[in-house]
Amino acid sequence: SxxxxxxxxxxxxxxxxxxxxxxxxxxxxxxxxxxxxxxxxxxxxxxxxxxxxxxxxxxxxxxxxSIVETMGITETAAPMLSNPLNSEFHKLGSPGIAYGNEVRVADAEGKVVCTGEENEVQVKGRNVMQGYFKNPQATREAFTPDGWYRTGDLGRMDEDEYVFITGRLKELIIKGGENIAPREIDDVLYRHSSVLEAAAFPLPDADYGQTVAAAIATRPGEEVTESALRQLCLDAMGAYRAPSKYFFLDELPKGPSGKIQRLKLTERFTD
Missing domain, CATH: 3.40.50.12820 (Rossmann fold)
Known part of the structure; x- marks a missing residue:
């Protein structure tokens, strides 16, 4: 390179x-x-x-x-969260605090959840779009009754108003009625030094409705066994939330921006 x-x-x-x-x-x-x-x-x-x-x-x-993690979406025209560069205020694993707009964690009706509780990340400010072009229905669905834009991202906010993203609403794994955020599984898989790319995703299951699967691409010239990753996940999160199936690929599917596309993995590996 x-x-x-x-x-x-x-x-x-x-x-x-x-x-x-x-x-x-x-x-x-x-x-x-x-x-x-x-x-x-x-x-x-x-x-x-x-x-x-x-x-x-x-x-x-x-x-x-140093890496500054940020978060932004097309509908906000710019980053809406940023983690301070100053190490004294930097929090690992968070895209940071709101800059130039307001951010909250709330349900679809606009009810703000308690500190540390997971729900949808929502944003309000002058940088937020007015609506989708010639699509009033999509615009209505995108905003809460009190006017906050629904990002579709799941997360939690701590006592200092730092946001921690746990996944996407559309990508949430629901196993036996329990919500499992793919992001927490990704974070564990990336702890293995030979893992280049990793993504947890749902697969249909006759007993639980959905089960947890994981796709992995290893670094060139390096190897990692399924048993090693399985033990890593079992130790970190227990058998129920750990992946039950592992798939090894040369490269994970990604969109134009380089973001790994979990739903394409679900499509590919669903029997």
């Missing part, structure tokens, strides 16, 4: 990438001189999808750069 040489040659002071790119950049050969060459780079910005904490720690340790 020419990424780092471009950063140095063009005298870049920061860069923006999706989590998949951060993961791929870790494949670069060890270069003792690289950290010194990157001293003028202030930070890297992560966007488009949730950044697994294990991946962030590995990247920062390898390259000596």
């Amino acid at each position: 020419k990424f780092w040489s471009w950063m140095v040659d063009e005298k870049c002071s920061w860069f923006s990438a999706v989590p998949t790119i951060f993961s791929y950049l870790l494949n670069a050969e060890e270069d003792a001189q690289l950290k010194a060459n990157l001293k003028k780079v202030r930070f890297g910005r992560s966007a488009s999808a949730a950044l697994p904490p294990a991946l962030q720690k590995a990247f920062e340790a390898r390259f000596g750069l």
